[in-house]
Amino acid sequence: MKLKLEDVCERGSSSLKQSDILGMTGDYPIYGASGYIGNVDFYHQEKPYVAIVKDGAGIGRTTFHTAKSSVIGTMQYLLPKDNVLPKYLYYVVGHMHLEKYFSGATIPHIYFKDYKSEEFNYDSLDKQKNIVEILGRCEKVISARKRELELLDSLIKARFVEMFGDVIHNDRKWECKQFSDITTSRLGKMLDAKHQIGTCKYPYLANFNVQWFRFELGNLNEMDFNEKDREEFCLEDGDLLVCEGGEIGRCAVWHNQVKKCYFQKALHRVRCNQNIILPDYLSWWFKYNCENGGFAAIEGAKATISHLTGAKMKMLDVTVPPIELQEQFVDFIKHVDKSKVVVQKALDEAQLLFDSLMQKYFG
Template sequence: MRVKLEDVCERGSSNIKQSDIIKMSGNYSIYGASGLAGKVNFYHQEQPYVAVVKDGAGIGRTTLNPAKSSVIGTMQYLIPKKNVLPEYLFYAVSYMHLEKYYTGATIPHIYFKDYKNEEFNLDNIEKQLEIIDVLGRCKKVIEARKQELVELDSLTKARFVEMFGDPVSNPYGYDKVALSDLADIKIGPFGSLLHKEDYIDGGHPLLNPSHIVDGKVSPDDKLTISDEKYEELSAYQLKTGDVVMGRRGEMGRCAVVPEDGFLCGTGSMLIRTKGEVTADYIQKIISFPSFKKTIEDMAVGQTMPNLNVPIVSGFQIIKPPMEVQDRYYAFAEQVNKSKFDTMTFAPIYAIINLYLHTYFYQGRR
């Protein structure tokens, strides 16, 4: 049976602010856009429900939350009716990509009135359980493989410390040189070179500090520029193998650029190795916990820590002999081969997408 979203769920809202729960404690979970926001002594929903981020970062993201829990005001409740299981509703809504309904330039919003007419197929409860079971098993396989990747990353990090030591205390007594001896360094374009009207969907992504997450780039498809603007700002184009580093806010936030086509944002810096060390090596040194603390001490600015080219140029970087570097990267290459074998998610995602498309969105009657 073909149904509209409003046929299977009730809309609910929350007026709880993050600041309201800071000093609260209790046994009941309350969720925000990034997941669990805290524990409180109350709950708003007696049964499991679907929650959608309706304001700000992560807009449209969908989660399945447990019974006896709540959400803060940036989230929207979708409370299942008796004809749909919460898990089935979650999978259906997740596939709708509700972010496409956003409005607002400064703080994006989505509203239930705009997406309540989204249509999908609603099967009987027995069929819903079957579909939930298949998708749940696929999800468990993906989670297990992701955990393997985490463990392989930990192995590489442990080997890095074993061979190079703490880059600040330098227990092996390696030579130290200024970062400017190892790399060219450039600050991102001034804000006056980029204006609101320059931003388009689906162009060349900007990489600001917020687009560097856990040592990897995480671009925003809505914060991009045209080919023409990209060429106009050619001096700030990031190349494969560059390091992009946030110059304000959280110190030491940096990532290796995986491919051409990105632009260094106004809040970032471009670091391009001269070849004596790899970009990966520079990224790992700068993001090392003790090195991040050193950077914090070097940063300027009262309200928000800030870095400039002279400060970054003066970073003291340990420079191990090439044979030591080569041994490390030979080890890292073997680990990466194992990671590649583990990252064969494509067949699993294909099954998930097939189920989502077939059971939720093909025009079956």
């Protein structure tokens, strides 16, 4: 049975800004485009509901919320009618390709009036309950696997502190060296659409492809790299890719996951003098600094620094423990990574099952 989205839900809206709730506390959660914000002393929705990011970053992302909660104005309420279970509505909307309804060049928007006529396969309430139960079990497995990966990363983090102490204040009195003395680094190629003719296209890494200690390689873009560019911007095994903007300092070590791959200007390519410092140690050094305010000490930086420029990065003072100790840490990472590979495989299988069930139920 086919129904339109407007047959099973109504639109609600919020005028709340995040600034309206600063310093507020209470018993009721409130959410924004990036997720949970905090607790407040009021709520807008008595029953469970679905919300969708209606503009800006994360547009189109669908989230499910419990009763007695609220969202801020970047979100739009989808309030279930009596003929649909709230969690079933969440799955329905999450499976829709709403990007075709985005509008606006500078700040994109999505409006309920545009997608309310989107059709889907509607099931009886009894079948909805069964579908929600099955998909919910899959999501619990996925969540558990993700949590395992987080705990394994926490294990490495704890080992880093155990072995090297507070590397910002250098409480172990290790040797310190300037970044430029122990590495060579440079930014990638400027993306210039006017000069892209498609005659020598190669994949490249952008900021969003570099996550903490891993790469998102399923959506690599391509641009022209001539012979000189390929020599200048090539990636080699052991290169550390560091984000210049966004979450500054976010980084991962490259191990030739893609042959003949290059990098864009939003990234620093760092090559370590591995007689002095190892890239895996340096990546966790960046992580520790990012999480503990270490980059506030960069000359001229503010708490809201948005870019880690090449000049500022070269001036960083890096705590450098003995290379033998770094090697022990890298060996520990390799052992943990073996466990992460097993967990990641289980996660991928659970996600594949979930995706196939979504396709089966909602087409």
